[in-house]
Amino acid sequence: MEVKLINLTKVFSKKEGDVCAVDHINITIPTGKLVGLLGPSGCGKSTTLYMIAGLHRPTEGEIYFGENEVSKFPPEKRGIGLVFQNYALYPHLTVRQNIMFPLENKKMPKQEAAEKAEEYANLVGIGDLMDRKPSQLSGGQQQRVAIARALVKEPEVLLLDEPLSNLDARLRLQTREEIKRIQKETGVTTIFVTHDQEEAMSISDEIVVMNFGVVHQIGKPQDVYNEPIDMFVAKFLGTPPINIIPAHMEKDKICFFDETFKEKADIDAKDGDELSIGIRPEFVQVDEKGKYQIHVEMVEYIGRDKSIIFKFKGGEQTFKAIVPSTLEVLPDTDIRINFTRFFIFDSEGKRLI
Ligand SMILES: Nc1ncnc2c1ncn2[C@@H]1O[C@H](COP(=O)(O)OP(=O)(O)O)[C@@H](O)[C@H]1O
Ligand SMILES: [Mg+2]
CATH class of the missing domain: 3.40.50.300 (P-loop containing nucleotide triphosphate hydrolases)
Incomplete structure (x- = not known):
């Protein structure tokens, strides 16, 4: 019925x-x-x-x-x-x-x-x-x-x-x-x-x-x-929950903390607009040639995976990544990462990308 x-x-x-x-x-x-x-x-x-x-x-x-x-x-x-x-x-x-x-x-x-x-x-x-x-x-x-x-x-x-x-x-x-x-x-x-x-x-x-x-x-x-x-x-939806990174528009660029996220952002936003970048913990990929350098605060083993608690350059807020537990990552070190995927939300929470 x-x-x-x-x-x-x-x-x-x-x-x-x-x-x-x-x-x-x-x-x-x-x-x-x-x-x-x-x-x-x-x-x-x-x-x-x-x-x-x-x-x-x-x-x-x-x-x-x-x-x-x-x-x-x-x-x-x-x-x-x-x-x-x-x-x-x-x-x-x-x-x-x-x-x-x-x-x-x-x-x-x-x-x-x-x-x-x-x-x-x-x-x-x-x-x-x-x-x-x-x-x-x-x-x-x-x-x-x-x-x-x-x-x-x-x-x-x-x-x-x-x-x-x-x-x-x-x-x-x-x-x-x-x-x-x-x-x-x-x-x-x-x-x-x-x-x-x-x-x-x-x-x-x-x-x-x-x-x-x-x-x-x-x-x-x-x-x-x-x-x-x-x-x-x-x-x-999702555990651990998605990371929400505060970001903003600078000219045509999307920036967060000390980083540039996108040089040319083809979105409906203007200079100074507040945005949020959504990164699920599994969207973080450890990669020695990665675009972002992060500081690893803590590493937690959770069975098949491990979670990394980290900070970006220029930010005090901590975020979480889930990576395979076979990956060697030590607390209190700097490593490089990439995002395999991301979402972008406007200040009202509407998804732009
Ligand atoms: N019989 C009722 N009289 C007055 N307010 C109610 C009554 N039932 C629910 N509400 C209100 O309606 C809203 C939704 O409640 P409800 O449907 O029980 O939510 P949920 O099941 O998602 O927890 C709440 O703000 C609740 O306080
Ligand atoms: Mg109910």
Whole structure:
């Protein structure tokens, strides 16, 4: 089921004034895909999801499921499955009863409901825990029950709001792979909300990067990472984060600290304009004939790679490079580097190159 959001907007009216939580967003979620809604806390992800679910009424705009405008439908008429961060299972019911609950609500005969519950419990890998109470399960198992309960109604659209946030690091990784597998197996159109860029990048067919209620960029994770539309997106994706080097225009040249970055800059900027050069840590290449001399402050080993903390000539700010750990680099030495790639942003954060 294709989900289409058109100019979708939500304004919360509060005593202190109005909060525009979601500001005229346009997103198409293709049938059968897993789309990650990514952005920092408070950027409007949950509000967007709850409007799709029918729990919040949009202030403006429309929601389409396929050809149908569902904006005014109550949640139970939308054919959605919803999973929250805190599982929200019924504590007094067993796993089986929890999963069967939505079907009994729909008045499905008990035998058929039990069979469906069994099928989805097996799909999410908790078939052997059916008689336990939620309190007898780990967080990861509880979240699987919640997912089975959302899927058992065979929804057209599955909505997940930070489903992994309450799990510890190892379970988070494992459950994330499980969700990907379950989504592939069922083919259900899925919207996955998270503030964790790595999680969104690894699980999503497409990501939607949001901030302050607006959509910055939509695309395949690799495309958004490689071609960020602005500085916000460039900074939000990637660990360690991108280096942002303060720069400025001097006549036709782009300069930073004591260095000239580009002699002839073919960009829409004039003398004195402030710019930022974006260099991902992996864009730094150690090269004895490199254009820039840097001072190595510190070297950290991080398994296969090592990171170099360094300063440019004429600058006190430190930056980070990731290089293969086989490369010989010593702290408190001067070495030369090149950039294999770069981005240039204007003072508003818009990407120029
Ligand atoms: N029920 C509500 N009433 C008033 N303001 C709300 C409500 N829900 C969310 N907000 C506000 O809307 C903004 C977006 O919130 P939310 O969608 O929960 O963000 P996210 O899920 O990305 O962390 C925040 O400023 C939040 O305080
Ligand atoms: Mg939220």
